[in-house]
Amino acid sequence: MPQYQDIARQLQARLDAGEFPPGSKLPSVRQLAARHGVNSLTALAAYRWLEQKQRVVARPRAGFFAALPARAAGQAPARALPSPATLVDVDSRMSQLVALSASDVAVQLHMAEAHHSLYPAAELARRLQQTLLRQPELIGAYLPAAQHERLCAQLRQMAAGWQLDVGPDEILFCNGITEGISLALRHLTRPGDTVAVETPVYFGLLQTLAALGLKALEIPCTPDAGLSLEALEFALQYGPPVRCLVTVTNYQNPTGALMPDDNKKRLLALARRHGIAVIEDDVFGELYFGKRRPTPLKAWDRDGDVIYCASFTKSLAPSFRLGWLSGGRHHAALERLRASSSLVSPALLLGTLSDLLASGDYARISQRLRARLAEQMARVADAVLAAFPPGTRLRRPQGGLLLWVEGPEGLDSARLLEAALKESISFAPGMLFSAEPRFRHCLRLNFGQPWDAAQQAAIARLGRLAAEQLRMT
Amino acid sequence: MPQYQDIARQLQARLDAGEFPPGSKLPSVRQLAARHGVNSLTALAAYRWLEQKQRVVARPRAGFFAALPARAAGQAPARALPSPATLVDVDSRMSQLVALSASDVAVQLHMAEAHHSLYPAAELARRLQQTLLRQPELIGAYLPAAQHERLCAQLRQMAAGWQLDVGPDEILFCNGITEGISLALRHLTRPGDTVAVETPVYFGLLQTLAALGLKALEIPCTPDAGLSLEALEFALQYGPPVRCLVTVTNYQNPTGALMPDDNKKRLLALARRHGIAVIEDDVFGELYFGKRRPTPLKAWDRDGDVIYCASFTKSLAPSFRLGWLSGGRHHAALERLRASSSLVSPALLLGTLSDLLASGDYARISQRLRARLAEQMARVADAVLAAFPPGTRLRRPQGGLLLWVEGPEGLDSARLLEAALKESISFAPGMLFSAEPRFRHCLRLNFGQPWDAAQQAAIARLGRLAAEQLRMT
Numbered sequence: 001m002p003q004y005q006d007i008a009r010q011l012q013a014r015l016d017a018g019e020f021p022p023g024s025k026l027p028s029v030r031q032l033a034a035r036h037g038v039n040s041l042t043a044l045a046a047y048r049w050l051e052q053k054q055r056v057v058a059r060p061r062a063g064f065f066a067a068l069p070a071r072a073a074g075q076a077p078a079r080a081l082p083s084p085a086t087l088v089d090v091d092s093r094m095s096q097l098v099a100l101s102a103s104d105v106a107v108q109l110h111m112a113e114a115h116h117s118l119y120p121a122a123e124l125a126r127r128l129q130q131t132l133l134r135q136p137e138l139i140g141a142y143l144p145a146a147q148h149e150r151l152c153a154q155l156r157q158m159a160a161g162w163q164l165d166v167g168p169d170e171i172l173f174c175n176g177i178t179e180g181i182s183l184a185l186r187h188l189t190r191p192g193d194t195v196a197v198e199t200p201v202y203f204g205l206l207q208t209l210a211a212l213g214l215k216a217l218e219i220p221c222t223p224d225a226g227l228s229l230e231a232l233e234f235a236l237q238y239g240p241p242v243r244c245l246v247t248v249t250n251y252q253n254p255t256g257a258l259m260p261d262d263n264k265k266r267l268l269a270l271a272r273r274h275g276i277a278v279i280e281d282d283v284f285g286e287l288y289f290g291k292r293r294p295t296p297l298k299a300w301d302r303d304g305d306v307i308y309c310a311s312f313t314k315s316l317a318p319s320f321r322l323g324w325l326s327g328g329r330h331h332a333a334l335e336r337l338r339a340s341s342s343l344v345s346p347a348l349l350l351g352t353l354s355d356l357l358a359s360g361d362y363a364r365i366s367q368r369l370r371a372r373l374a375e376q377m378a379r380v381a382d383a384v385l386a387a388f389p390p391g392t393r394l395r396r397p398q399g400g401l402l403l404w405v406e407g408p409e410g411l412d413s414a415r416l417l418e419a420a421l422k423e424s425i426s427f428a429p430g431m432l433f434s435a436e437p438r439f440r441h442c443l444r445l446n447f448g449q450p451w452d453a454a455q456q457a458a459i460a461r462l463g464r465l466a467a468e469q470l471r472m473t
Numbered sequence: 474m475p476q477y478q479d480i481a482r483q484l485q486a487r488l489d490a491g492e493f494p495p496g497s498k499l500p501s502v503r504q505l506a507a508r509h510g511v512n513s514l515t516a517l518a519a520y521r522w523l524e525q526k527q528r529v530v531a532r533p534r535a536g537f538f539a540a541l542p543a544r545a546a547g548q549a550p551a552r553a554l555p556s557p558a559t560l561v562d563v564d565s566r567m568s569q570l571v572a573l574s575a576s577d578v579a580v581q582l583h584m585a586e587a588h589h590s591l592y593p594a595a596e597l598a599r600r601l602q603q604t605l606l607r608q609p610e611l612i613g614a615y616l617p618a619a620q621h622e623r624l625c626a627q628l629r630q631m632a633a634g635w636q637l638d639v640g641p642d643e644i645l646f647c648n649g650i651t652e653g654i655s656l657a658l659r660h661l662t663r664p665g666d667t668v669a670v671e672t673p674v675y676f677g678l679l680q681t682l683a684a685l686g687l688k689a690l691e692i693p694c695t696p697d698a699g700l701s702l703e704a705l706e707f708a709l710q711y712g713p714p715v716r717c718l719v720t721v722t723n724y725q726n727p728t729g730a731l732m733p734d735d736n737k738k739r740l741l742a743l744a745r746r747h748g749i750a751v752i753e754d755d756v757f758g759e760l761y762f763g764k765r766r767p768t769p770l771k772a773w774d775r776d777g778d779v780i781y782c783a784s785f786t787k788s789l790a791p792s793f794r795l796g797w798l799s800g801g802r803h804h805a806a807l808e809r810l811r812a813s814s815s816l817v818s819p820a821l822l823l824g825t826l827s828d829l830l831a832s833g834d835y836a837r838i839s840q841r842l843r844a845r846l847a848e849q850m851a852r853v854a855d856a857v858l859a860a861f862p863p864g865t866r867l868r869r870p871q872g873g874l875l876l877w878v879e880g881p882e883g884l885d886s887a888r889l890l891e892a893a894l895k896e897s898i899s900f901a902p903g904m905l906f907s908a909e910p911r912f913r914h915c916l917r918l919n920f921g922q923p924w925d926a927a928q929q930a931a932i933a934r935l936g937r938l939a940a941e942q943l944r945m946t
Contacts, residue, residue: 178815
């Protein structure tokens with residue numbers, strides 16, 4: 001038996017004996033190594049082995065923890081409501097939130113999605129049929145070269161409208177923006193590397209980092225201006241070596257922040273000075289409420305440092321999972337990595353997108369969606385301010401799907417969620433958005449649901465529950 | 474500057490100075506380490522750095538090579554015909570073959586696909602529209618839980634028909650089988666690990682292994698019985714430690730081999746005895762020509778050792794990219810990895826598949842396709858035997874899309890491809906299917922194209938070109 005397995009089995013025996021209750025912190029890699037007189041790599045291998053067996057869980061920058069008991073066989077996980085305690089496990093936050101979507105919660109405000117009724121399903125159904133009848137070759141695996149070139153030219157023209165100049169060979173389609181960001185991280189990093197992210201940050205990104213064995217370095221981000229460049233500069237100067245930065249520049253998840261253009265330019269210069277690559281997540285950029293779509297960071301990237309990731313998921317049809325990226329000087333490598341990871345995107349969906357862009361239908365569909373979202377945002381924000389206890393703050397986002405609510409100090413949004421779920425109301429508690437115990441008093445609300453009386457009542461109820469909790473403490 | 478970067482820059486200077494011409498072998502990691510008085514990890518880091526900069530290329534079990542010159546800016550790669558020399562680069566074989574598909578080659582026999590006209594595009598277009606009109610919620614990102622359960626129940630019933638018992642929570646959809654296999658490898662291995670594969674082997678798998686920093690251990694595979702268990706046993710006993718095995722049990726790519734049921738059972742016992750996991754690639758299993766669909770290896774897997782990967786790509790609609798896997802004891806971990814890599818598959822396509830399974834249309838569509846393919850296989854095989862020089866051998870496959878032709882000793886199929894491309898005929902030369910210089914005299918032909926006079930003439934011409942080449946040598 002290899003030495004690391006021997007160590008792993010000894011630790012497993014201690015887990016079995018109850019020496020470390022589920023969820024408790026385990027010895028550090030260094031401690032484990034010292035105990036067995038081996039080097040850290042061997043101790044780490046033991047932990048990785050136990051991790052594969054799902055006996056331990058790794059958390060970025062926190063170490064290893066005893067895993068929660070495996071779910072009983074036969075139990076349908078999609079039906080079970082997650083308790084706030086299981087939401088802490090970074091490795092499964094997203095899956096838990098998805099499970100919440102599949103549950104019977106009546107008023108669901110926990111997602112980062114617009115309701116399906118906001119998308120023109122019947123129109124898209126017709127368009128899909130027309131496209132495939134006219135171009136039966138789209139049933140094949142590969143988008144024919146001429147159509148690929150046409151679609152790339154359309155995207156380049158679209159991006160040029162918001163000052164983003166994309167090269168002719170610099171567009172790669174992928175399965176949702178999640179795949180784009182995952183590919184970018186896989187290309188730029190090796191396990192153990194540190195990646196700078198915003199805090200609060202989309203929990204799915206923490207999950208992706210954990211799956212790749214990466215450490216998250218959380219840089220403060222405010223609803224007003226997004227990522228704090230001052231904090232980033234400080235971290236790059238005095239913190240651990242950072243391999244790359246992932247930033248949501250437009251309508252950040254969860255704060256809704258729009259990074260000012262000046263900050264975008266400064267961020268680029270800062271990244272260049274410190275030699276770090278930037279992964280720009282622009283998944284919400286198309287959902288702008290103002291007159292002008294915001295310009296991505298990538299627009300000022302002259303040196304190919306930025307891997308720009310975007311998507312039609314939010315603005316056209318979530319079901320299509322039409323993400324794309326432009327990888328700068330990493331582009332060719334990302335193309336190869338994508339080919340070996342999932343080969344290609346569905347040719348039919350790409351062909352349909354091309355038809356929708358050519359006809360102007362995409363512009364019309366996304367414009368209508370933006371108008372709906374802007375209105376719903378105003379309703380939700382008004383309702384929150386009317387219902388929540390004094391000291392509650394929010395900033396109305398200029399786009400996107402998400403409203404970040406900062407409750408009064410002392411509010412425990414995880415406990416609030418517990419109470420809300422009993423009344424069939426869901427939201428995303430602040431604790432989800434950091435690996436550290438921050439944002440306990442915050443909530444992320446989705447304003448992508450059609451505004452109605454039930455939603456109004458639900459937000460009023462949330463406000464009262466918050467007030468009650470504060471009175472009792 | 475970190476030491477590895479210093480070493481990398483020195484090596485880069487030597488590359489710039491022309492000391493190592495493009496394509497030439499570079500010093501081994503050990504040699505490089507010795508030269509600079511560092512350990513092997515540091516030397517390896519230097520190579521990885523240069524690999525990221527696309528100055529060097531890693532080849533499994535062969536080491537590092539000087540990269541070919543970067544392609545000129547503005548050159549449209551999809552249009553360029555690959556020369557056999559560039560096909561050798563394992564890291565881009567698949568991309569090169571895809572490029573060949575996008576070219577104007579008249580008779581294309583190089584792919585592993587059926588022609589798009591063999592799939593019922595109009596019927597599928599209608600079905601897509603109907604499904605989305607009836608269930609507009611499928612425009613959303615997530616397949617609703619009830620529909621997910623229905624689809625899983627359908628797949629379980631289908632699999633039970635070929636003796637495969639899949640648990641209720643053991644189905645994970647993914648973007649084509651490529652994603653399934655990539656996820657399985659990412660879960661089971663760490664960079665540097667050795668993975669057993671068949672030889673000849675699908676070049677896309679070599680590309681996936683290279684992208685993950687894995688080494689391929691090639692185990693002989695014959696058209697008659699597939700993977701040689703004797704060779705595998707020998708390799709497991711005397712070869713380097715193997716982390717897992719990837720095997721195409723039914724109608725292997727490229728040999729078309731069907732592994733006998735007895736061998737499947739023995740393989741499972743062998744894997745268990747040596748403690749290695751098995752990734753079963755059953756992408757061609759639905760394309761059987763006989764009365765009965767072959768049973769996967771997974772059917773006899775009582776301990777959850779096998780990660781079973783399958784797909785509707787070949788048998789229903791390549792464009793849909795509807796892969797799925799059943800991960801045995803690795804299933805939960807694979808679900809998490811998938812969520813962090815690309816989240817979900819397009820809900821609309823999953824919903825349409827469910828409708829096609831419920832109506833019996835899938836059974837009818839795939840049955841018709843199988844009948845067409847069986848007929849085309851017979852035509853292509855007859856034509857090859859009639860046209861190729863004496864000494865040419867082939868075994869008619871019992872399913873799939875691929876015919877493996879072993880030419881007479883001395884045939885150079887890479888040179889044959891060069892001559893064939895001049896006459897607008899393509900095929901996949903044997904050299905593609907191993908990282909070692911094997912199978913030079915072999916060709917893989919696709920019989921997924923509708924049989925016609927042009928194809929008949931093309932195969933006759935290929936045969937004459939082969940005979941000419943042999944006469945000249």
